[in-house]
Amino acid sequence: MTQRYDHLVVGGGHNGLVCAVFLARRGRRVLVLEAADQVGGAAVTREFAAGFKVSAAAHLLNSLPEDLARDLELERHGLQFSARALPTYALNQSGPAIVFAGGAVRGASAQDAAAYAAFRAQMARFARVLARVLDMAPFRLRFGTWRERLAALQLALQIRTLGRRDMRELLRIAAMNAYDLLTDHFESSLLKGALAFDATLGAEHGPRAPGTVLTLLHRWAGQARAGALAMAQPAGGMGAVTRALAAAAVAAGVQIRTASRAERILVEGDRACGVRLASGETIQAGSIISNADPRTTFLKLLGAEHLETDFVRRIDHFRCKGLVAKVHLGLDGLPQFTGVDPAGLGGRMLVSPDLDYLELAFNPSKYREVPARPALEITVPTVNDPGLAPAGRHVMSVNVMFVPYDLGADPAAARLALMSNVLSTLERYAPGIAQRIIARELLTPSDIEREFGMAGGHWHHGALAFDQFFFTRPVPGAAGYSTPVPGLYLCGAGSHPGGGVTGLAGRNAARLIQAGA
Amino acid sequence: MSAQSNLRPHYQRPLLTTPFYERSRFLVETDAHIPWSGYTTAEVFSSVEQEYFAIRNAASVFDLTPMVKYSIIGPDAERYLNRLVTRDIGKLKVDRVAYTVWCNEFGHLIDDGTVFRLGQNEFRLCTGERQLDWLLDCAIGFQVEVEDVTDRIAALALQGPTSCAVLKAMGLAGAENLKVFEIARYQFADRPLMVSRTGFTGDLGYELWIAPEGALDLWDRLMSAGQTRGIRAIGYRALEMARIEAGFILPNVDFISAARTIRLDRETTPFEMGLEWAVALEKGHFNGRRALLEERRRGSRRRLLGIEISGNKPAQGSLIYDSSKALRQIGAVTSALWSPTCKRNIALAMIEAPYFKTLKELWVDIYLHRELLWERRMERAWPVERPFFNPERRKQTPAQDR
Numbered sequence: 001m002t003q004r005y006d007h008l009v010v011g012g013g014h015n016g017l018v019c020a021v022f023l024a025r026r027g028r029r030v031l032v033l034e035a036a037d038q039v040g041g042a043a044v045t046r047e048f049a050a051g052f053k054v055s056a057a058a059h060l061l062n063s064l065p066e067d068l069a070r071d072l073e074l075e076r077h078g079l080q081f082s083a084r085a086l087p088t089y090a091l092n093q094s095g096p097a098i099v100f101a102g103g104a105v106r107g108a109s110a111q112d113a114a115a116y117a118a119f120r121a122q123m124a125r126f127a128r129v130l131a132r133v134l135d136m137a138p139f140r141l142r143f144g145t146w147r148e149r150l151a152a153l154q155l156a157l158q159i160r161t162l163g164r165r166d167m168r169e170l171l172r173i174a175a176m177n178a179y180d181l182l183t184d185h186f187e188s189s190l191l192k193g194a195l196a197f198d199a200t201l202g203a204e205h206g207p208r209a210p211g212t213v214l215t216l217l218h219r220w221a222g223q224a225r226a227g228a229l230a231m232a233q234p235a236g237g238m239g240a241v242t243r244a245l246a247a248a249a250v251a252a253g254v255q256i257r258t259a260s261r262a263e264r265i266l267v268e269g270d271r272a273c274g275v276r277l278a279s280g281e282t283i284q285a286g287s288i289i290s291n292a293d294p295r296t297t298f299l300k301l302l303g304a305e306h307l308e309t310d311f312v313r314r315i316d317h318f319r320c321k322g323l324v325a326k327v328h329l330g331l332d333g334l335p336q337f338t339g340v341d342p343a344g345l346g347g348r349m350l351v352s353p354d355l356d357y358l359e360l361a362f363n364p365s366k367y368r369e370v371p372a373r374p375a376l377e378i379t380v381p382t383v384n385d386p387g388l389a390p391a392g393r394h395v396m397s398v399n400v401m402f403v404p405y406d407l408g409a410d411p412a413a414a415r416l417a418l419m420s421n422v423l424s425t426l427e428r429y430a431p432g433i434a435q436r437i438i439a440r441e442l443l444t445p446s447d448i449e450r451e452f453g454m455a456g457g458h459w460h461h462g463a464l465a466f467d468q469f470f471f472t473r474p475v476p477g478a479a480g481y482s483t484p485v486p487g488l489y490l491c492g493a494g495s496h497p498g499g500g501v502t503g504l505a506g507r508n509a510a511r512l513i514q515a516g517a
Numbered sequence: 518m519s520a521q522s523n524l525r526p527h528y529q530r531p532l533l534t535t536p537f538y539e540r541s542r543f544l545v546e547t548d549a550h551i552p553w554s555g556y557t558t559a560e561v562f563s564s565v566e567q568e569y570f571a572i573r574n575a576a577s578v579f580d581l582t583p584m585v586k587y588s589i590i591g592p593d594a595e596r597y598l599n600r601l602v603t604r605d606i607g608k609l610k611v612d613r614v615a616y617t618v619w620c621n622e623f624g625h626l627i628d629d630g631t632v633f634r635l636g637q638n639e640f641r642l643c644t645g646e647r648q649l650d651w652l653l654d655c656a657i658g659f660q661v662e663v664e665d666v667t668d669r670i671a672a673l674a675l676q677g678p679t680s681c682a683v684l685k686a687m688g689l690a691g692a693e694n695l696k697v698f699e700i701a702r703y704q705f706a707d708r709p710l711m712v713s714r715t716g717f718t719g720d721l722g723y724e725l726w727i728a729p730e731g732a733l734d735l736w737d738r739l740m741s742a743g744q745t746r747g748i749r750a751i752g753y754r755a756l757e758m759a760r761i762e763a764g765f766i767l768p769n770v771d772f773i774s775a776a777r778t779i780r781l782d783r784e785t786t787p788f789e790m791g792l793e794w795a796v797a798l799e800k801g802h803f804n805g806r807r808a809l810l811e812e813r814r815r816g817s818r819r820r821l822l823g824i825e826i827s828g829n830k831p832a833q834g835s836l837i838y839d840s841s842k843a844l845r846q847i848g849a850v851t852s853a854l855w856s857p858t859c860k861r862n863i864a865l866a867m868i869e870a871p872y873f874k875t876l877k878e879l880w881v882d883i884y885l886h887r888e889l890l891w892e893r894r895m896e897r898a899w900p901v902e903r904p905f906f907n908p909e910r911r912k913q914t915p916a917q918d919r
Contacts, residue, residue: 270802304658305600306802308622313654484807 008285013041016291018506035261045237049439055238063222079244090194130221189354206362272488320456322445325403330439346383460499536732568755575747591661620805625775625784676722719763764903
């Protein structure tokens, strides 16, 4: 059976759903195809052991813009939060943690507290400028239209309105490394370690690498856009966000088909015109919008024969190997972390005690090895949302930094070593936790690739770095959501503004497609 | 392979020698060698004129070994080539050869060459320049193996009106039935010998492909079979004369490869070179197609034309003007020759838009160096058909074999 739609979205991840809603609201016939049995892509909640449920990838919502959530009426469609504005604890093995909450820091020296306030205020000003960038469709440097010229001019003005001192500072630090910047501002190792963690989370380098200030700014810009939805924990896990998005999509008239794997994007007369499913069925559509990562979209679904060699080479060089693994633990009771009171366990806890710890945790990944002392981001979602585990039991969800995609000659041994290193690190900060573990799961980047179909297993579909940012994300020639093949668009995290559960790539893409570009 | 010289460390032998060097070096009376693709090759054996007339009146042997050869094998080989080159390789049958060009994403020419279809999934691409990096980049996303096989194949071009007769005298029965751009396979001295009716002279001619170990046997048998048919080893200079008469373009002479240009706008497109016939826009996507469609819509910026010039002084490197006053330069000559066979003063010239469409009369300035005195002449010129020289025997099948 062949049906015809105006727009066909390949992949029902959060960006795909957001994009579909906006297009359907314009009265277009939109179909979303999802390969898995449920929509959501990597933003899903799934059972990893009998009775234990967890957000499969991202476990906190930190960059979904408040106004976008309101516009999509996500709360009306069932999205609730079990906690918002979660504090972050920089864990200390031998004393009280430093706590970041409400824009201030507790537990650091008076000097650092003051420095943090000033630093945070300045970064917030920068983040506001960058937040504008997140909402923009990237323009080309070889301006094609007056609209693009205007956008570039507006951006330049935005930076200029920071004032001379701030502008100078922004330009000074934008390409800098987090290690030096934080050393310039702070004295506490713990404080620096925690901020550097945020500067490298999901990035491809340790804190000494240039460009890590950009990732920190990017994170804070996303947080600024999120407003009241920053550091929020959706009730029922991340799957609740995409379930609400799916409900919003259906309400807007979008058709969603799950368990329908798109195998090939069909091209006729040099125009994307449909999709062939794994079942052999073909579906025609006026345009195809891919929520899949750029590599999968262009090399697997479309095929290199429809693309220029120069473009394919750029896609091939798009750095998309993830460096973050996920560990899920089922616990028979609440763990105790040194220096964190039980009420704090619902927050976000970081194991990144100092800058060198973080850099050393990164180093082995260069040699396809796992870190002996990994840097961790820990949440215990069941503290705020007990329904995720059987009564009295708990789920711990841990992001493990700097785990290479390629685990070397003996991946099985590397996985065992990694799990053991994570557990021994946890044991140092939460003595006695080992006895509480009754279920466990490890998702390395290559597992994430397999499970969610993301090439490289990178959360953000590709590293966020200067050369893969804004008008070069994912690559020149496909940066403004449109692609070299007419009728084919991108709407995923591989496009601007990148990863995190933001929905912005989907919304920006929908705007561009509506404008008829 | 001339083992002795090629076994030395690479820094002591900047240029390789071909398997035919052991014969050809004794014939190069002028000792005029020039480098070509990393090999030393003969520029002239004895006299350019004699060698040229061997091409047009008898049989000539040119050592083609340095021509860069790539083997392209795999289930996606046809799809791969179709995305790489401008012609429709789907239409190329097994044991046939096609001339083609290829472009980058801007529709700018990278190189030209010939594609040999040796099997359903097996091809050979012959090019002037090494470009394995580009060919491997093109292979991303295709199931295909691309390999440089230049030094595994020795090749000779046998060109001229008696070339078919020479092949038959050598024992290659049925050679006369070979059509233009067709491949035949023989056993020669217990080795496979591939013969293709291809060449760069615009004349009746063949190219012979054999393993390097069989190279000297092949050379000797050719020379003895051709002895009574005026056979002669020729160098690059004579071939260059024949190639201009045939109207063939030469990369980095008549156009600059986009892989080499440094200045903006020095790149050239197939349409600018007059190669519409070799661009299969209807076959689906290939490298440069979208840019070429755009060029077709907007019109080309310039175009390579064959021109004839009054007088008999070659217009090598000359500028072209729209009037004898030479006020407005509208182009330049890329290759020029006084054609001994046509008895015409011919040239290939790149002419700017819109003049290549409108002008019937061009003016060419020719500088003559006469015993330390320079003399400038303005000569009238006019566009003419290419090829300049196109004998019937070139395509005639069965080929003349006496």
